Amino acid sequence: MLSALEVITTVVVGLMVGVEFSVAFIMKRILDALPEESSQLGHAHGGRMLGAVMPVWYIASVALAAAWAVAGRHHAGTGLVVTAAGLLILTVAMSVLVLVPINNRSKTWTSENRPEDWKEQKNRWERWHYARVALLIGAFTLLAAALV
Structure with a gap:
């Protein structure tokens, strides 16, 4: 049972890292190459779409990592799992405190109602997102290391 939990947790977190990495380093370049309005x-569309899915994914990742830490508390690598869970909790806190408020504003913007500083807000979100991706990569790395 513990082995299944370890694999499921690592896969779920790994897929989330891949999505967030894609947002930061692939989708950003694609969207920024389009004309300003597009x-x-x-x-905005990406914010609506991913904003609906990612909260569940983040909470599930934290819950899975916590379950792994508890279920495997007497096994080698538990410290790595606990640290990974801590990093995942930090990403949730960053999201709730900084990234989600910006996303909630930006996902409603159109060319008619976007604020003057929309680019600055987008850039602020992106800077925080890069930090979040770095933490997610760290958490994933720790989980993968705990498997061996």
Whole structure:
């Protein structure tokens, strides 16, 4: 049972890292290459789409890592899993405190109602997102290391 939990947790977190890495380093470049109005609308649509899915994914990742830490508390690598869970909790806190409020504003913007500083807000979100991706990569790495 513990082995299944370890694999499921690692796969779920790994897929989330892949999605967030894609947002940061692939989708950003694609959307930023579009004309300004299309770019902003693409960012808004992405915010609505991923904003509906990612909260569940983040909470599930934290719950799975916590379950692994508890179930495997007497096994080698538990410290790595606990640290990974801590990093995942930190990403949730960053999301709730900084990234989600910006996303909630930007996902409603159109060319008619976007604020003057929409690019600055987008850039702020992106900077925080890069930090979140780094933490997610760290958490995934720790989980993968705990498997061996």
